[in-house]
Amino acid sequence: MSYDVMVIGGGIAGMEASLTLADAGYQVLLVEKSPSIGGKMIELSKVFPTLDCAGCITTPKMAATANHPNITIMTYCEVQEIYKEGEGKFRVKILKKPRYVKVDDCIGCQRCEIACPIFVPKEYEYGLIGRKVAYIPFEMASPRKALIDLDNCVMCGRCERACPTDAIDFLQQPEVVEEEVKAVIIATGFKPFDACLKKEYGYGRYKNVIHALEMERLLAPSRPYNWVLRPSDGKVPDRIAYVLCVGSRDKSLDFPICSRVCCMYSTKQAILFTSALPLADVTIYYMDIRAFGKGFEEFYNMAEDMGIRFVKGKVAKITEKEDGNLVVRVENIDDGTIEEEEYDMVVLSIGLTPNSEVVKAFKNVEIELDPFGFIKPVSENTNPVLTNVKGVFVAGCAAGPKDIPDSVAEANAAAIQCIDYLYEVGAKVVVR
Amino acid sequence: MRLNVDFTAKLKKFGAETTYECFNCGNCTAICPLSTNEEQFPRKFIRYLQLGLESKIRSSVEPWLCYYCGECQQTCPRQANPGELMMSVRRYLTTVYDWTGLSKRLYTSTTWKFLSVGILFFATLFIVYLLHGPIVTDHTELETFAPAEIVHPAGYVFGTILAVILLGNVYRMHKFIMGDTKAPFSLYIQELGTLIKHFAIQARLRLCENKSLWLKHWLLMTGYTAAFILVQVDILTFWSLTNNPPPAWHPAKILWTYATVAMLYATTVAIIGRLKKEEPIHQYSHSTDWMFLILLWLTVFTGFLVRIFMQFDLPLPTYYAFAIHLAFTVPLLGLEVPFTKWSHLAYRPFALYFLNVKRRALEGE
Ligand code: SF4
Ligand code: SF4
Numbered sequence: 001m002s003y004d005v006m007v008i009g010g011g012i013a014g015m016e017a018s019l020t021l022a023d024a025g026y027q028v029l030l031v032e033k034s035p036s037i038g039g040k041m042i043e044l045s046k047v048f049p050t051l052d053c054a055g056c057i058t059t060p061k062m063a064a065t066a067n068h069p070n071i072t073i074m075t076y077c078e079v080q081e082i083y084k085e086g087e088g089k090f091r092v093k094i095l096k097k098p099r100y101v102k103v104d105d106c107i108g109c110q111r112c113e114i115a116c117p118i119f120v121p122k123e124y125e126y127g128l129i130g131r132k133v134a135y136i137p138f139e140m141a142s143p144r145k146a147l148i149d150l151d152n153c154v155m156c157g158r159c160e161r162a163c164p165t166d167a168i169d170f171l172q173q174p175e176v177v178e179e180e181v182k183a184v185i186i187a188t189g190f191k192p193f194d195a196c197l198k199k200e201y202g203y204g205r206y207k208n209v210i211h212a213l214e215m216e217r218l219l220a221p222s223r224p225y226n227w228v229l230r231p232s233d234g235k236v237p238d239r240i241a242y243v244l245c246v247g248s249r250d251k252s253l254d255f256p257i258c259s260r261v262c263c264m265y266s267t268k269q270a271i272l273f274t275s276a277l278p279l280a281d282v283t284i285y286y287m288d289i290r291a292f293g294k295g296f297e298e299f300y301n302m303a304e305d306m307g308i309r310f311v312k313g314k315v316a317k318i319t320e321k322e323d324g325n326l327v328v329r330v331e332n333i334d335d336g337t338i339e340e341e342e343y344d345m346v347v348l349s350i351g352l353t354p355n356s357e358v359v360k361a362f363k364n365v366e367i368e369l370d371p372f373g374f375i376k377p378v379s380e381n382t383n384p385v386l387t388n389v390k391g392v393f394v395a396g397c398a399a400g401p402k403d404i405p406d407s408v409a410e411a412n413a414a415a416i417q418c419i420d421y422l423y424e425v426g427a428k429v430v431v432r
Numbered sequence: 433m434r435l436n437v438d439f440t441a442k443l444k445k446f447g448a449e450t451t452y453e454c455f456n457c458g459n460c461t462a463i464c465p466l467s468t469n470e471e472q473f474p475r476k477f478i479r480y481l482q483l484g485l486e487s488k489i490r491s492s493v494e495p496w497l498c499y500y501c502g503e504c505q506q507t508c509p510r511q512a513n514p515g516e517l518m519m520s521v522r523r524y525l526t527t528v529y530d531w532t533g534l535s536k537r538l539y540t541s542t543t544w545k546f547l548s549v550g551i552l553f554f555a556t557l558f559i560v561y562l563l564h565g566p567i568v569t570d571h572t573e574l575e576t577f578a579p580a581e582i583v584h585p586a587g588y589v590f591g592t593i594l595a596v597i598l599l600g601n602v603y604r605m606h607k608f609i610m611g612d613t614k615a616p617f618s619l620y621i622q623e624l625g626t627l628i629k630h631f632a633i634q635a636r637l638r639l640c641e642n643k644s645l646w647l648k649h650w651l652l653m654t655g656y657t658a659a660f661i662l663v664q665v666d667i668l669t670f671w672s673l674t675n676n677p678p679p680a681w682h683p684a685k686i687l688w689t690y691a692t693v694a695m696l697y698a699t700t701v702a703i704i705g706r707l708k709k710e711e712p713i714h715q716y717s718h719s720t721d722w723m724f725l726i727l728l729w730l731t732v733f734t735g736f737l738v739r740i741f742m743q744f745d746l747p748l749p750t751y752y753a754f755a756i757h758l759a760f761t762v763p764l765l766g767l768e769v770p771f772t773k774w775s776h777l778a779y780r781p782f783a784l785y786f787l788n789v790k791r792r793a794l795e796g797e
Contacts, residue, residue: 200463200507250509287457287509314509316462331458331475338462338469 003029003072004427005418006092006181008079008358011039012058012404013396013411014187015065020415022070025429026422029179030065031094032075036141038062039189043124045219047404048268049299053221055140062142075143079358080176084365087391088182088425098172099147101134105167108144110136112159112168120152126214128231129224134159134168139222182427183391183418186367186375187411190352190397193247193255200317201243201348207232208324208345211246212265215347219272228273230345232324237344240273241328242266242284243315248351248401249287257372259351259401263290266349267300270308283309283341285330293403311339318346352401365389374400385414391425393418439484445540446527447718448520453512454478460504460514465639471497471787474504474514477521490528493609493790495521496776496783501640502712516716523718526775528608529601535771538720545723552763560755572747573675574738578754580666580673587663590762597770602782609786615793623788630781645713648698653777655694658687659735677742692736699729724773727764734760 007018010032018028030037041047042062044054065071074094081093101112112134121127124138133152136144148159148168160168195203195211203209208230210218218228230237244266248259263286270282284303289310291297304310313330320326326346332339354373359366368388370376375394378386385393395414396407436442440451454475461467461475473494480488489495498518505515527536537544565579629635634653637646662684666672671684678685703725705714734757741750768774 245509251511252507252509287455312458313462314457314459316459316507329462331461331472333456333458336472336476338467338472 003027003179003181004422005029005183005185006031006079006090006179007185007187009033009039009187009189009396009398010037010065010073010075011187011189011396011407012041012061013189013398013407013414014039014185015061016408016411017185017187017395017415017418018065018071019061019068020412021418022068024415024419026070026419026427028068028071029181030071030073031077031079032073033078034137035076035099035145035147036137036143037065037073037075038140038142040213041404042138042140043213043216043220045216045221045223045272046268048264049293049295051268051271055221059140062140066142073143076147079361082184082362084362084389084391088422088427090181090184090391092179092181092184094177094179096175096177098150098174099145100150100168100170100172101146101148102167102169102172103143103145105165106145106163107165107167108136108146109164110146111162111164112146112148115158115162117156117158118152118154120149125217125224126211128214128217182425183393183421185393185395185414185418186358186387186398187395187414188355188358188398190401191355193253193259193350193353195246195348195350197253198246198250198348201246201315201346202318202320202326203348206318206320206326206346208237208320208326209318209348210345211348211350212242212262212269213350215269216265219269219276228276230324235344236277237280238277239281239343240283240345240347241315241326241341241343242270242282242347242349243318243328244284244286244349245314246348246350247353255351255353255372257401258290260290261401261403262349262351263288264293264296264299264403266347267291267303267308269347271299271303271306274303274306274308281309282307283311283343285311285313285315285328287312287314293405313339352397355398362389362392365392367392370400372400374398385410385417391421393421433485434487436484436486439486440481443481443520443524446520446523447716448481448517448524449716450512451478451481451517453510454482454508454514454517455510455512457509460508463503463507464498465501465503465641466497466499466636473498474518478512478514478517481517481521489521489524491608491611493783493787495525496780497636497787498522499634499637499640499645500713501637501642501645503641505712505715513716515712519716519718522776522779523720523772525605526772526779529605529775529779530771531600531604532597532771534767535775538767538772539718542719545719548767549723549727549763552766553759556759556762557755560758564751564755567747567751569747572742572745572750574742574750574754575673575675577751578673580670583673584666590766594765594769598775598778601770601775602778605779605782606786609783610790613790613793615789616796619789619792619796623785623792626788627781627785630784631777634780636784642711648701651694652698655691655698658691659695662688662691688739692732692739695728695732696736699725699732703729720772724764724768727760727768731757731760731764 004026005021006029007014008031010030018030021028042058047054076097078095080095083091085091113132116132116134118133119130122129122131134148136146192213244262247255291300312333315328315330317329318326326343327340329340368376375398377384377399387394393414395411458475467473471494500515502515505513508514523539563582565576568576671678706717709715734753737753738757741753
């Protein structure tokens with residue numbers, strides 16, 4: 001089997017690019033590091049400004065990608081080495097991490113998961129609840145296949161006994177496969193900013209300071225406790241505060257650029273929260289509200305009309321009280337006073353930081369990065385999806401923070417540019 | 433209210449390089465342990481700088497309430513160095529208060545700095561050369577070399593001149609801060625405690641998160657206060673300018689040892705800090721900061737040499753060291769106390785004093 005394009009990253013941008021290429025008749029190899037495709041979007045509650053359910057619009061894409069005859073998906077795999085051996089010729093080495101479950105035999109019945117006695121924090125839910133060591137990453141995972149996290153496994157063998165198809169295989173070894181592709185699309189997305197780095201906000205030290213992706217999970221239809229509860233004592237929060245620009249537009253944290261989505265996703269979360277708990281007080285502390293997209297300003301106005309309080313001012317620090325409540329200290333720029341307000345819970349609207357490790361895999365060519373660590377397009381304005389290496393394209397947040405529609409648009413642009421390149425190097429379309 | 437459009441450019445000379453970096457997020461004001469709703473800074477002042485509101489800044493007391501603990505500096509999302517901007521405003525205010533105009537020259541011109549230090553240094557050496565007494569070389573006789581009846585009166589005259597200039601500046605500061613507010617004389621008496629307390633212990637600096645700042649500053653401050661008192665009482669105790677130095681356990685000598693160690697330690701640490709630039713307070717050094725530290729260090733060090741040479745009974749080195757010690761002391765005190773950095777010893781406590789007087793006067797009205 002030979003492939004025309006390797007797409008690295010199975011988030012919304014990677015899936016979209018793969019689908020466009022596959023629909024055009026090209027053979028796509030989609031490599032995803034985690035055990036399921038879906039990326040960050042499948043973790044979200046709803047999307048702004050339309051308030052569509054994120055799961056409801058991501059799962060069809062996931063299914064389409066998974067079932068497309070021209071797309072081969074390699075989940076739980078990492079691209080290790082890429083050699084450009086000429087135009088239209090990339091030799092790649094991909095590490096297949098062992099799942100300790102034979103994917104072809106696993107029927108996703110979850111009996112191993114039920115049988116497994118060990119709990120560890122569940123990545124998909126940001127550790128808000130636990131998962132087993134033998135597990136399916138999340139309900140809508142694709143592929144919906146189990147895997148075993150051997151680092152935490154006690155080797156009791158219960159999963160093996162429980163599995164009706166004998167799919168458990170503790171003898172699996174890491175395997176490196178070599179493939180040849182004609183072009184590469186980088187769609188590795190972003191890393192959420194590590195909120196612990198902003199010490200003044202106490203994330204990781206104060207129980208009731210959570211970050212926005214955790215809040216996404218608390219608000220999602222598939223949420224862990226079916227309600228928003230604060231972590232320290234399970235109280236339904238009455239007063240919550242959002243702190244914007246945590247890890248964005250902050251030179252003291254070495255990240256000077258805007259993350260483009262925090263203002264709007266925080267507004268969205270505040271709206272969802274207020275709809276669920278109309279009597280709760282929600283305050284959003286912002287430096288500037290950047291409601292630049294279509295319908296964004298109206299969305300923001302709607303939030304104000306719903307009684308969400310917007311306060312201009314960068315939160316300087318948060319302190320924890322004995323009962324777990326949090327005191328937020330900020331200069332309210334609008335009325336020029338130093339404000340100290342108490343909240344049940346504080347949500348940090350973390351920014352989007354680069355996830356560009358994949359460039360290290362390119363062994364004989366060098367992919368340029370911008371000063372912030374994102375993949376640098378040859379021209380932000382006129383060629384946003386071309387990298388400096390011909391035949392390598394970039395889409396979505398790998399090239400810089402952006403929202404879902406922009407990522408999708410860019411993914412299509414990258415796919416089209418890639419088709420252009422494939423045509424140039426003489427790749428044949430397989431018509432089925 | 434008048435806007436001075438050239439104000440930012442003017443303040444650059446005082447070290448305010450980052451005025452336009454600030455995007456007014458208010459992080460600095462909220463993180464500052466000293467800023468309050470009544471006396472807010474630093475953002476408000478950066479805004480004044482950006483807008484060129486010179487007259488507002490001239491009549492403000494808040495810059496003196498900032499002790500440059502640097503909390504704001506570390507967390508400013510624009511790295512606009514709010515602490516350093518406040519420091520620059522203080523440098524500027526020092527020139528506003530000074531009626532002689534020398535302060536402005538010293539802050540803004542390198543030539544003036546070198547020239548004034550040089551002139552005072554060599555003039556002092558020249559005066560010593562003209563007026564010194566007989567040079568005894570078989571035994572150290574400092575008093576014979578530098579007769580107390582010349583040195584002490586000269587010192588008092590010099591000190592009086594400095595005090596008059598400094599108090600004149602304080603008077604102008606008072607006018608700027610009080611504006612049209614008239615306070616009854618009794619308030620000035622009642623608030624004297626504030627003045628003395630803040631002069632003696634710099635209570636506000638202790639509010640900073642980093643307590644070592646206060647300790648270092650207090651060491652330095654007690655060190656030079658001790659040295660100052662010792663020099664003043666020498667006329668009574670004869671411990672310093674003498675042909676027969678008292679034994680080591682003489683109280684004046686013990687106090688003097690403390691002063692030397694404290695000042696040498698604090699200045700050396702500050703010099704190293706400014707070279708390493710690790711703490712926010714030491715990251716940005718204006719040329720006048722160096723001038724102050726170097727002069728102070730050299731003064732203390734040469735004073736120390738005088739004692740050592742005297743102890744080992746080395747006549748000529750003692751006399752030379754003494755002459756050089758004087759030659760550093762004169763520009764140090766003459767330039768720093770009324771005109772530049774050291775004037776804060778008066779401005780800081782007086783600022784709090786005037787602030788309280790003004791507040792109570794306004795309450796009373
Ligand atoms: S062997 Fe490991 S994965 Fe399987 S049930 Fe036991 S602990 Fe869980
Ligand atoms: S100086 Fe920095 S922290 Fe202060 S308001 Fe300006 S940008 Fe914000």
